[in-house]
Amino acid sequence: MAAIPTYHYPQQGKLVILGAGESGVGTAILAKQKGFDVWVSDAGAIAPRYKQHLEDAGIPYEEGKHSEAQILDAALVVKSPGIPRTVPIIRQLISKGIPVIGEIEFAAQYTDAKLICITGSNGKSTTTMLTWYILSQGGLNVGLAGNIGRSFALQVANEQYDCYVLEISSFMLDDMEYFRADVAVLLNITPDHLDRYEHKLENYVDSKFRIIRNQQPGDLFIYCADDPITTEGLKKHHPVAMALPFSLTDKLQPGAYLNDQEEIVINVPYQDTFTMDIHELSLQGKHNVYNNMASGLVAKAQELRNASMKESMGSFRNIPHRLEFVACIAGVNYINDSKATNVNAVWYALESLPPKIVLIMGGVDKGNDYEMLRDLVRTKVRAIVCIGKDNSRIYDALEEDTQIMVNSANMRDAVEIASHLAQKGDTVLLSPACASFDWFKNFEDRGDQFKEAVMNL
Template identity: 70%
Template sequence: MPNIAHTYYPQQGSLVVLGAGESGVGAAILGKDKGFDVFVSDKGTIGASYKHVLEDEGILYEELQHSEEKILGASLVVKSPGIPDQAPLVQMLKKAGVPVVSEIEFAAQYTDAKLYCITGSNGKSTTTMLTYYMLQHGDLRVGLAGNIGKSFAWQVARSDYDVYVLEISSFMLDDMYHFRADIAVILNITPDHLDRYDHRMENYVASKFRMIRNQTERDYFLYCADDAETVKGLAIYKTSAQYLPFSQQQEMVPGAYLDKDQNIVINIPNKETFAMNIEELSLQGKHNVYNNMASGLIAKVQELRNQTMKESMGSYVNIAHRLEHVACIGGVNYINDSKATNVNSVWYALESFSPEIILIMGGVDKGNDYEMLRDLVKSKVKAIVCIGKDTVRIHESFEEDTAIIVNSSSMLDAVEMASHLAKKGDTVLLSPACASFDWFKNYEERGDKFKEAVMAL
């Protein structure tokens, strides 16, 4: 028999995996290794590299269709987080009584590793990567997975780690039921993806708080005490875990806070107190103080040495496309924040830089409310260069707040316009607030095109 850590679902029979991306192929490999009869079905085309993996593993698959009869006969279904619960096939499966779960839920059954799980509308990629970096420096055998890196299921199948740092999206959480986080982190909750939640903020908040389901008194729940929606959620959703809040506005003991001398202070019972001045952090900006607090709390729970934490927090280099410094040309700094696909991410970006900013924004508007940006645009932005197809609402929202708003015809055009508008000491910031798939395949391609255009100046 396979070594099964915690079983909640059928452990044999037919496993159907819907979606053949990173998470789906990983789930298929783990299912095969655990003795399931595995079938992978993708309504779109399957990438060549993933096809090769499935063929090498001897796993049956189909693309450009879903064979309903075969799928409805499954013992268990693992679905891609990109497939909504309202999809007719998912509804048919649930009506037939077939369990439909996420890759994370499926894989967690087969590991006794500690699971340190980070969610939030903004900052989760940075916090996840920083935590992973710090734990590596603490000589832990640590895996990185979830919404980032290699599939969690794939690693559970073929690797051997003591700890996983998991970036968890709300879409993943929606299909998680028995999963338990040893450490659960909610960084913040701001409006995003509301089209998946009946345009109801309370549904989105409920999804985020699924992170703390099934936690025990041995576990930890970390949250931002300065975030209004999180604080509201605390009154509704409870856990037996130990609460560790973090704040820049008030002292938190136990927890993390910013003292009067601008030191991050981390104080957990029976563990050495940690302090580090925010000027020593490699990641600057108010939002990154929160990210460092969350990562620092995880490291302190894990009992990393203070020196290891300081070295890590002082040397970490941010992920690509998130406030990534591209170049300084003629005294103008060019910043790639292509991963900022919602308004709150842009707020964080604008907050991080001094005036004068030339802001490149636009793309596929997800029903954005730009009101929260107006004060920062007034005080910091000297010009807006619009990209993408949805520019009307940007013009309407900011025409009274900044002197110049212009449209561009391509990323190259946008960067050239911005360079002409900028003078020494200014910042050209790509922070779109919108999805990318009008002009680009994804936010990575958008960021890469920005970087290419900057380097061509």
């Protein structure tokens, strides 16, 4: 087991939690267990099931507001990653010297489990799930948490795992100071969430590289050597952990690469070499070769047997809303990729599918640059059906690259239009490139509405 880092935070007194979602409620239960005087505040309405958890645990809360005097009376504040550090109440807390951290930082100080932490602009949910699946199938006692699954803090309070696989977003990394990843995985960096980073890519890159903060020489840093922004970032951010890069073009040892026989080759010091034909992977497409390399490096470093790894990498099924097959109707395949909330994720989806695609995209634009999609749209996309309130930037960027581009009134309308435009052998792909909260509650709601509309055709 790894040594627990020293966390210089109050270990008693009033702890205020901002946000009563999965992470906030889990934090509240763990904090009460550790002897804090806990109080929860949510500016919106608290979901009934979370309210019930708080009431069952005897934890006081408020909803629909943030009571400033109560919050500023805290010894320690744990906030939802969705709350920027720039909002006035957070600035006031920081100016008063009150520590403001996130769930992952808070919970990590109460476990000595190995922490395998995965970040990246694209593919982190798939890679996190795949890594957890490979490790659990290989016999490890492993938990799944972070930006996916159940609250990390709640699992630390109630479970006894030997290791955790954590999906870590840049927003979570921003709230970490003393946290240390035993294994840090950085899949890629593409422009995303730049509105949160003063529209400066370098700020976002700095945030992603916080994944290696506090690592020691005995830890591992796994990264994509083919990703130009990552390799450029390594000129500024110098990992002290053992580096295990992966690549489709360079034969890396130690690390992972693709050989001339189209086999993944994984070499980790003191372990036997792992090889697997990419056509035997359950997840197909170039981006999924990268995801399997990253997960395979983690697994091999945990000394899993090659036969177990190969079976798991061949049997894994992807998470909902990420290139999820929905149905084949009248010879047309319908694919739900609602989790593709940025342009790079859409590029990966288009790259992994055969030509003749009817693409459903649009929503809340986060400053997207659609230019990188033009070649794939030109060669693979038959038509684009737009969803969301304002898709003028999609029209400006891609209208000349596809024969048909139309607006829709809602998801049912979009699916019906797409079904009429598609021909036998085509794929209707929901891959929005945008956030969902203009028409939908979240990307899950968007994907669920797509699936419902498909099944009602």
